[in-house]
Amino acid sequence: MTVDPENYKAILATQFEDFNIGLRYGQLSPLLGSSVFTLDGEGWKHTRAMLRPQFAREQVAHVKALEPHIQILAKHIRANKGRTFDIQELIFKLTIDTATEFLFDHSVNSLCDERIGMTQSNDVRAGAEFCNALSEAQRYTGSRAFAHSFYWLVDSKKFRENVGKVHEFANFYVNKALNLTPEELDKKSESGYYVIYEMAKNTRDPTLIRDQLLSILLAGRDTTASLTSFLFYELGRNPDIWEKLKAEIYENFGRGSPEDIESITFESLKKCDYLKWTINEGLRLYPTVPNNYRVAKKDTTLPRGGGKDGQSPIFVPKGTTVAFRVYTTHRLKEYYGEDALVFRPERWADLKKLGWAYIPFLGGPRTCLGQQFALTEIGYIFVRMAQMFPKLRLDDDGTYPPKKLINVIMQAFKGVPVQMDEE
Numbered sequence: 354m355t356v357d358p359e360n361y362k363a364i365l366a367t368q369f370e371d372f373n374i375g376l377r378y379g380q381l382s383p384l385l386g387s388s389v390f391t392l393d394g395e396g397w398k399h400t401r402a403m404l405r406p407q408f409a410r411e412q413v414a415h416v417k418a419l420e421p422h423i424q425i426l427a428k429h430i431r432a433n434k435g436r437t438f439d440i441q442e443l444i445f446k447l448t449i450d451t452a453t454e455f456l457f458d459h460s461v462n463s464l465c466d467e468r469i470g471m472t473q474s475n476d477v478r479a480g481a482e483f484c485n486a487l488s489e490a491q492r493y494t495g496s497r498a499f500a501h502s503f504y505w506l507v508d509s510k511k512f513r514e515n516v517g518k519v520h521e522f523a524n525f526y527v528n529k530a531l532n533l534t535p536e537e538l539d540k541k542s543e544s545g546y547y548v549i550y551e552m553a554k555n556t557r558d559p560t561l562i563r564d565q566l567l568s569i570l571l572a573g574r575d576t577t578a579s580l581t582s583f584l585f586y587e588l589g590r591n592p593d594i595w596e597k598l599k600a601e602i603y604e605n606f607g608r609g610s611p612e613d614i615e616s617i618t619f620e621s622l623k624k625c626d627y628l629k630w631t632i633n634e635g636l637r638l639y640p641t642v643p644n645n646y647r648v649a650k651k652d653t654t655l656p657r658g659g660g661k662d663g664q665s666p667i668f669v670p671k672g673t674t675v676a677f678r679v680y681t682t683h684r685l686k687e688y689y690g691e692d693a694l695v696f697r698p699e700r701w702a703d704l705k706k707l708g709w710a711y712i713p714f715l716g717g718p719r720t721c722l723g724q725q726f727a728l729t730e731i732g733y734i735f736v737r738m739a740q741m742f743p744k745l746r747l748d749d750d751g752t753y754p755p756k757k758l759i760n761v762i763m764q765a766f767k768g769v770p771v772q773m774d775e776e
């Protein structure tokens with residue numbers, strides 16, 4: 354096990370070719386097939402190269418698609434006026450709604466429910482079935498990863514049924530996209546940005562498309578939702594930070610008139626320093642992929658861990674699992690100072706050369722593909738929340754730090770109980 358940034362650099366970048374992702378294929382492939390997230394070697398290179406253009410700057414810039422979903426989220430918040438409610442539950446729904454739209458050109462609209470007086474259409478009911486099957490399949494898949502080399506023991510008819518339902522939903526939209534003519538595909542691209550159509554222009558293989566779409570969904574949805582929820586948690590218990598963040602938001606984006614909303618773009622979000630620092634600080638204390646590992650493909654060495662003081666290179670025999678804990682590194686005083694455990698966005702004004710001591714998205718050739726996408730979506734959510742609901746207060750039992758639930762992705766164990774209001 355290591356928490357040393359020098360070792361991170363070696364495993365993830367300088368000695369990338371000496372390591373692989375171990376048993377991930379066996380653990381995750383029932384749900385995610387052969388995809389960017391499950392493959393190693395040439396297969397991984399091929400899928401990564403195919404997906405890379407989907408995350409280029411122009412694509413990520415499509416923040417406008419978020420607004421209709423934010424409006425539905427706002428209805429829930431208004432319906433809870435004066436009451437304490439779990440914002441984490443709503444944010445998980447928001448991110449599956451936005452992600453399914455971006456990936457499949459079909460949002461499951463899980464936020465549209467009776468609580469805000471929206472009756473469920475058949476379409477929404479089908480979406481809900483997909484969401485339930487996905488979360489069950491994901492739970493199993495997380496346990497398979499946790500069981501490590503005994504992953505094959507974690508299996509059941511129910512698991513396979515849920516995987517079947519998830520695949521059925523995805524297949525439906527993939528086949529629909531593959532039935533479009535090249536002209537129709539071009540037209541779809543003009544109307545907005547949807548990964549499914551861009552992929553259908555490049556390959557006619559439905560399983561390949563489905564596996565990549567589901568991989569992006571799994572990689573991007575819970576990670577973004579968890580981080581956003583932890584940020585609500587910290588902002589709700591730190592009124593000074595929330596005030597400062599709001600001041601920057603109002604200065605740059607106004608109070609939420611239609612023109613103000615138009616001005617929220619990929620570029621303008623990037624210019625807001627305090628927003629950036631706040632998100633960085635969230636990713637530091639709550640890296641939503643807290644633990645990870647790689648396996649040595651051959652006899653090799655790592656730069657730290659050997660010798661009497663552990664500062665010399667160490668031999669790593671072929672087949673060794675090297676586990677690493679980003680969560681711990683992000684909280685070490687030697688990199689972040691005496692107040693390393695305090696949520697303080699201002700520290701990012703001075704933190705310049707952290708290198709591999711800050712890797713919420715990892716780094717090297719296998720770095721997160723959706724980093725800019727996530728930062729843009731999270732920035733957009735907080736700008737709109739500050740504009741619509743300036744009042745935010747955490748209403749929990751005061752236990753700090755919050756309890757976490759880790760099932761590959763880390764989330765707040767007891768949800769994030771808040772009160773929010775317009776004035």
Ligand code: HEM
Nearest residue numbers: 389572573576577580641642713714715719721722723727
């Ligand atoms: C706060 C949000 C996010 C965090 C903290 C995060 C973190 C990570 C980390 C740590 C990995 C590396 C996993 C590994 O190889 O062991 C990863 C990979 C990946 N992420 Fe993200 N992610 C986030 C959001 C997203 C989003 C929004 C998307 C897509 C829309 C996305 C797409 C991917 C993909 C496709 C990979 C696999 C890359 C590869 O193996 O080549 N992520 N992410």
